[in-house]
Amino acid sequence: MTAAPSRADEQRSRVLRVSVEIFSRRGYRATSMNEIAAGVGLSKPTLYHYFRNKEELLVRIYSDVLDESLRMARETVAAAPTPLAALRELLVSRVVYTCENRELLKVCFEEEDELPPDLAEELLRRRRAFERIVVDQVRAHLAAHPGLELGTSPTVFVNLCLGAVNWTYKWYRPGGPRTPAELGREMAGALLASIDPAPPPANR
Amino acid sequence: MTAAPSRADEQRSRVLRVSVEIFSRRGYRATSMNEIAAGVGLSKPTLYHYFRNKEELLVRIYSDVLDESLRMARETVAAAPTPLAALRELLVSRVVYTCENRELLKVCFEEEDELPPDLAEELLRRRRAFERIVVDQVRAHLAAHPGLELGTSPTVFVNLCLGAVNWTYKWYRPGGPRTPAELGREMAGALLASIDPAPPPANR
DNA sequence: CTCCTTCGACCGACCGGTCGGTCGGCAGCC
DNA sequence: GGCTGCCGACCGACCGGTCGGTCGAAGGAG
Secondary structure, three states: OOOOOOHHHHHHHHHHHHHHHHHHHHOOOOOOHHHHHHHHOOOHHHHHHHOOOHHHHHHHHHHHHHHHHHHHHHHHHHHOOOHHHHHHHHHHHHHHHHHHOHHHHHHHHHOHHHOOHHHHHHHHHHHHHHHHHHHHHHHHHHHHOOOOOOOOOHHHHHHHHHHHHHOHHHHOOOOOOOOHHHHHHHHHHHHHHHHOOOOOOOOO | OOOOOOHHHHHHHHHHHHHHHHHHHHOOOOOOHHHHHHHHOOOHHHHHHHOOOHHHHHHHHHHHHHHHHHHHHHHHHHHOOOHHHHHHHHHHHHHHHHHHOHHHHHHHHHOHHHOOHHHHHHHHHHHHHHHHHHHHHHHHHHHHOOOOOOOOOHHHHHHHHHHHHHOHHHHOOOOOOOOHHHHHHHHHHHHHHHHOOOOOOOOO
């Protein structure tokens, strides 16, 4: 059971929401604390009442995304009947999450090395944990289908898949003909074609 | 025939090389003109002797990459026997180019919207021209193989492929077991599996 | 009910420092 | 002697962060 959020917690998350919006639009460095304060409707000193400094904003944003991503990935894997299905759902859910949080992921992907070096290590550790979940599904799938040839290492294959999926933050625009979920299914289909033992019938 | 580069041209390209190095390491906004000047071994005013302002550095970097990319893409397509071969070579050459110019592409991908709005339009036009070359190969390949089912639109498919390929700037590190060319071939193989009418025999 | 204390939320004014960019001048080569 | 390459010194703007202080609600004492 999560405790009811205090007024302070609400303010903090409002600040974070506004920060994501402005960081994604103007960049972390180019955004001043005054802009954020104005966006939230507070003064700059009040921002510092809630957060130690500018860096902490970025750390919180990045860390929260990691938490959410890890949680989603573990849930997805637990619910999937086979490693291949898990892999497919993992990719679909990443596409959906990315499409629905483009600003957030833009900040995470592009401001990654503005993170303070002392925390970067621990954050990287959690990012690796996420990637490892995906790699494990590939390995499990290959182990279950000894005839399959991946043509590369599982790590490279996962980097390729996650790259294709993450890149959607650069080109996806809402309001197109596809819902994020449809888009995710189509992309996952193309990405997993090379390791799917039962490709769709229409393949000639 | 290209004219012999003047001394000034050489200095300018030295400045650009150093700028790419520092921009990629510290970010465009976080990099001061003084740092660049120190890196080149000049004073700040001398930088302004060669370039109008900081923005122009970024524009030149970005524009040069576009030129080179378009040139490479056109050459590759012209030399390929079939659309599928062209597509494969296009992806391989992108991977190789990316691996060998990680800093450069990092700057282009991550500082894209620091570009001045008045030039952004024309630069975007050229970027679209590059993407269009790739899309055209997909269309031509599908037209030549009526039985093939792409499972999505050519545009989405190209975004997916280029995303996977571009993302390599985030994870590729030289000195690994694969050369960039090998890496490119492996990745292109996986990416094109879903539209390859003659997949490798070991597939089952 | 009232008075008084306490405290979180909040802000105007300010500071040290940095940044992009400029100015005026010097040196050396054609 | 003019042109190119070069620089020390400087400027206005702005930024992250702090300081000192206000205000109103909560809460206990009488």
